[in-house]
Amino acid sequence: MAKRYRSAGEITFDVFNYLVLGIIGIAAILPFLFVVAGSFATEAEITKRAVFLVPTTISLDAYRFIFSTDTIVRSIGVSLYVTVIGTAVNLFFTVTMAYPMAKRYLMGRNLILNLVIFTMLFGGGMIPTYLVIRELHLLDTLNALIFPGAISAFNLIIVKNFFQELPAEMEEAARIDGCTELGLLWRIVLPLSKPVLATFTLFYAVGHWNNFFSALLYINDPSKWPLQVMLRQIVMLSQSAAGDLSSMDPNFVQPPEQSIKMAVIVVGTLPIMCVYPFLQKHFAKGVMLGSVKG
Amino acid sequence: MKQGAAMGAAELSAGTSFRRSRREQRFRRLKRDKWLYILLSPGLLYFLVFKYVPMWGVLLAFKDYQPFLGFWQSSWVGLEHFRTFFQNPDFFMLLRNTLVLSLYNLVFFFPAPIILALLLNEIRLSFYKRTIQTLIYVPHFISMVIVASISYVFLTTQGGAVNEFLFTVTGRKIDFLANPDWFRPMIILQTIWKECGWGTIIFLAALAGVDVEQYEAAVVDGASRWRQTWHITLPAIRSTIVILLILRMGTILDNGFEQIYLMMNALNREVAEVFDTYVYALGITQGAFSYSTAVGLFKSVIGVVLVLGTNWLAKKSGESGLY
Numbered sequence: 001m002a003k004r005y006r007s008a009g010e011i012t013f014d015v016f017n018y019l020v021l022g023i024i025g026i027a028a029i030l031p032f033l034f035v036v037a038g039s040f041a042t043e044a045e046i047t048k049r050a051v052f053l054v055p056t057t058i059s060l061d062a063y064r065f066i067f068s069t070d071t072i073v074r075s076i077g078v079s080l081y082v083t084v085i086g087t088a089v090n091l092f093f094t095v096t097m098a099y100p101m102a103k104r105y106l107m108g109r110n111l112i113l114n115l116v117i118f119t120m121l122f123g124g125g126m127i128p129t130y131l132v133i134r135e136l137h138l139l140d141t142l143n144a145l146i147f148p149g150a151i152s153a154f155n156l157i158i159v160k161n162f163f164q165e166l167p168a169e170m171e172e173a174a175r176i177d178g179c180t181e182l183g184l185l186w187r188i189v190l191p192l193s194k195p196v197l198a199t200f201t202l203f204y205a206v207g208h209w210n211n212f213f214s215a216l217l218y219i220n221d222p223s224k225w226p227l228q229v230m231l232r233q234i235v236m237l238s239q240s241a242a243g244d245l246s247s248m249d250p251n252f253v254q255p256p257e258q259s260i261k262m263a264v265i266v267v268g269t270l271p272i273m274c275v276y277p278f279l280q281k282h283f284a285k286g287v288m289l290g291s292v293k294g
Numbered sequence: 295m296k297q298g299a300a301m302g303a304a305e306l307s308a309g310t311s312f313r314r315s316r317r318e319q320r321f322r323r324l325k326r327d328k329w330l331y332i333l334l335s336p337g338l339l340y341f342l343v344f345k346y347v348p349m350w351g352v353l354l355a356f357k358d359y360q361p362f363l364g365f366w367q368s369s370w371v372g373l374e375h376f377r378t379f380f381q382n383p384d385f386f387m388l389l390r391n392t393l394v395l396s397l398y399n400l401v402f403f404f405p406a407p408i409i410l411a412l413l414l415n416e417i418r419l420s421f422y423k424r425t426i427q428t429l430i431y432v433p434h435f436i437s438m439v440i441v442a443s444i445s446y447v448f449l450t451t452q453g454g455a456v457n458e459f460l461f462t463v464t465g466r467k468i469d470f471l472a473n474p475d476w477f478r479p480m481i482i483l484q485t486i487w488k489e490c491g492w493g494t495i496i497f498l499a500a501l502a503g504v505d506v507e508q509y510e511a512a513v514v515d516g517a518s519r520w521r522q523t524w525h526i527t528l529p530a531i532r533s534t535i536v537i538l539l540i541l542r543m544g545t546i547l548d549n550g551f552e553q554i555y556l557m558m559n560a561l562n563r564e565v566a567e568v569f570d571t572y573v574y575a576l577g578i579t580q581g582a583f584s585y586s587t588a589v590g591l592f593k594s595v596i597g598v599v600l601v602l603g604t605n606w607l608a609k610k611s612g613e614s615g616l617y
Contacts, residue, residue, distance in 0.1 A: 010519055016414055024410070025429040030493055031444050032436075034455065038447075047453060097337025100330035112338070119345040121544075122598055123592035126570070127577040128351025131365075132344065150340045181329035185409050209435030213552055217578060228439040232556065234445040258453055263528060265443050272435045279435070 006236055031122040032269065039063070039262035046258045062263035072264065074223060075230035082226060083208040083271075090204040091197065093150040099185050101156075102163035120153045126217070133218055143228065144218035147209060152207075155200050162196045163189060178283065198283040202275055209271055231268050235261045306346065331599045361581075368584075375588035384572065388465045390525035392568045395554075396546040398482050404542060406486050407493030408535065412523060414494060430491025441484055441557035449480075472561035483551060500534040501527065536613045544601035547593045 033053060039062050041055035100106055101113065122183050128276075129148070138144040166189060171176060174188050190236070212228040219225060225233075306506070311484035324331070350400075355375055357368045379385055417423040431442070448456045449470040457467045470476045508526050517525070551570040567575075569589060577586030 005520075010473035013519065014416070017413055018419075018422065021413055021417065021422075021426050024491075025426040028430045028433055031448065031487075032432075035444060035447065074414070085449050093337050093340055097340075100327075100334040102513045103322075103327075103330060106327060106330055107320065112334070115341060115346075119341060121348070121601065122594060123345065124348025124351045125587065125594055126573050127583050127587040127590055128354060129344070130578060131354075132347050132585065136343075146596055147340075148345070151337055156337070181333075197369075197557070206435050210435075212437060214440045216555075217574075228437055231439050231443055233575070236556065238447050259441070261447055265440055265447070268440055268443075276432065276435060278303055280431065 035265050041259055043258060050277065054088060058215045059259075062259040063267075065260055066263055066267060071222070072227075072230060072234075072267075075225050075227045076251045076267065078224060079209060079227040082142055082145045082211070083205050085142075086149075086208040087201060089146050089150050090152075091201060093254060094152075094156050094200065095185075095190070095197075096155055097151065098159040098163055099189065101160045104164070116153050116156060122126045130217055139218055140221045140224060145208070145214050148214065149207075149211075152204075158246075159193075159200065159258060162193060166192055195282060195287055198278075202279045202282070205275065206279070227268050231264055234264050296459035303389060325492040336512045339394045352587060354584050355591045357584055360501065361583075371584075375585045376592065379589055379592070380584065384567075387542060387564065388567060388569050388572055391548055391565055392549060394565075395478060395549045397479065398478055399485065399549065400542065400546075402482050403485050403490070404539070408497055408531070410490055411494040412527065413500060414498065414615075415527070427491075428495075430494070432491075433488045436488070436491035438488075438550070438552040438556060441488055445480065445557070471557075472559060474565045477557065477565050481549075481557060483615045484557075485550070487595065496534060496538070497531055500531040504530040533563075533613055536608050538606045540601060540608060543604040544597050546600055547597050561600045 037053050037055055040058050040060070041052075042057060042059045042061070045055055045057065078284075103109065122131075133139060133144055133148060138147070165215060171184060172187060174184055179187070210228060211226065212232070215226050215229045219229070329373045329586070351365075352364070354368075356372060356375075357365075359365070359368045384570045385400050414423060414426065425595070434456060446454075448454050451457050451467045451469050456470070461467050468476070470480060504527060511523055512522050512526060548570055549568050553568055554568055555574065558571060570593070573586045573593075576582045576589070
């Protein structure tokens with residue numbers, strides 16, 4: 001295709017297309033770059049210049065402030081805990097359910113599959129779910145951020161389809177060698193599914209780190225707020241992260257407010273940026289698996 | 295007659311023995327696969343407790359729920375909550391806001407990933423294409439809180455970069471965050487920024503499946519690039535577009551609770567409040583469980599009807615549909 005005749009119109013289109021996509025690509029990350037720059041700047045600089053990508057003086061005050069406050073540090077801890085434990089729970093629930101569902105000979109398999117699919121179409125909604133969580137005494141516990149979302153029906157079906165595609169011969173051979181069902185799952189199926197499991201580990205982990213909705217609904221106790229909820233308090237409701245801290249420490253200098261907000265935004269995004277390169281390798285395929293086979 | 299009865303009895307006994315053997319067979323299969331069922335149980339328990347029990351909870355919409363009486367003791371009130379809701383002037387506000395936002399989404403957001411995918415598909419430098427893709431997927435993984443936070447930090451009239459810039463250029467500031475006129479454009483722009491790039495994945499996958507020979511044949515026939523796009527590329531991804539449109543119809547009434555909740559304030563509430571935020575405000579913060587369940591149920595039922603309806607329409611017009 002590359003060497004065929006190209007009209008002036010086509011060349012114009014190509015130039016235009018490359019330019020437009022370049023601009024779109026930059027626009028996708030530009031706001032974030034501004035925030036990163038702002039988080040390292042001093043308040044004077046932010047008030048002096050509206051928009052900049054490189055601050056003249058690099059200042060770590062905003063970050064020093066964040067990590068000196070109890071509230072933000074604790075919320076980071078909550079988010080990390082929920083992300084790690086929550087993702088482990090997600091994987092356990094999803095894999096243990098997907099594996100039996102991948103067996104075509106399993107009695108009741110279609111019924112279970114339909115039950116799962118139905119939940120994708122219709123749900124009880126916010127209030128009935130809230131009441132179930134309340135009846136289970138999960139309100140104001142971190143378990144409310146972990147168990148109500150233990151399985152994503154969509155992910156479950158993709159993992160199930162993946163297990164189903166694994167060659168059955170391998171399984172038969174292992175069975176003849178005396179491998180038990182659990183041994184089969186642990187020693188044969190899981191090692192073969194590493195790429196899929198990696199994708200969903202990251203998807204689930206990102207979901208937990210970004211979770212705001214469940215915490216808003218189920219957690220009233222500010223000491224159990226994850227970072228996303230804390231972020232909203234600080235940036236949108238403009239509540240000083242630790243108002244009382246300044247009175248406790250006589251040497252405390254009130255750091256620039258705008259750059260603190262930006263620094264909290266950076267901290268809230270940082271883990272995503274760290275896993276993104278690993279994510280990126282896998283997800284296109286993962287999404288495709290889901291879209292093609294449904 | 296007698297013969298018939300005897301035959302019937304014979305058949306019957308054959309039937310029972312057949313049934314018994316099937317029952318035995320079932321039992322044997324259950325026993326053989328016991329480990330599979332044990333593995334299945336945590337997941338099943340999850341779906342029952344967190345998905346199916348709340349489905350029964352929608353019955354609250356027909357009850358007058360009193361927390362001290364509990365679910366079973368509270369009295370039935372039939373459709374009273376629905377009647378109250380439909381008579382409430384809030385109903386029209388919610389319906390209007392929800393539908394207008396969905397319409398904006400459908401018109402401005404839905405085609406965006408398709409166009410972007412088509413543009414990306416025309417890029418021949420694979421390094422350049424991959425770089426752009428890597429960049430435009432990033433916003434999808436950023437939480438809505440971060441997106442809203444970034445919007446706040448840049449759009450605020452108190453030192454926000456966008457307003458500082460506007461001020462130096464025009465001498466005026468615009469209060470994007472509190473002005474009702476700016477609410478909808480802001481929401482749509484956020485959605486486009488966050489999800490447009492991610493949305494291209496599925497279309498790019500569909501585009502990758504288009505037969506290259508068709509393009510070659512079209513070139514021989516003297517088709518311009520625009521003609522090729524119109525007659526080969528677009529028809530090739532038509533079914534993908536239809537499927538996504540059906541899925542979109544199902545979510546037409548949930549315009550993203552988090553986003554709207556985060557961007558809503560007292561000043562733009564008249565255009566911002568939608569079904570989900572209303573359910574939250576009345577149910578969770580004010581404890582009107584039955585009434586807000588009724589509102590939520592109204593919303594989900596309409597959603598299901600829209601999916602089934604669009605699917606039916608798609609099938610009628612010769613597309614494959616979802617199911």
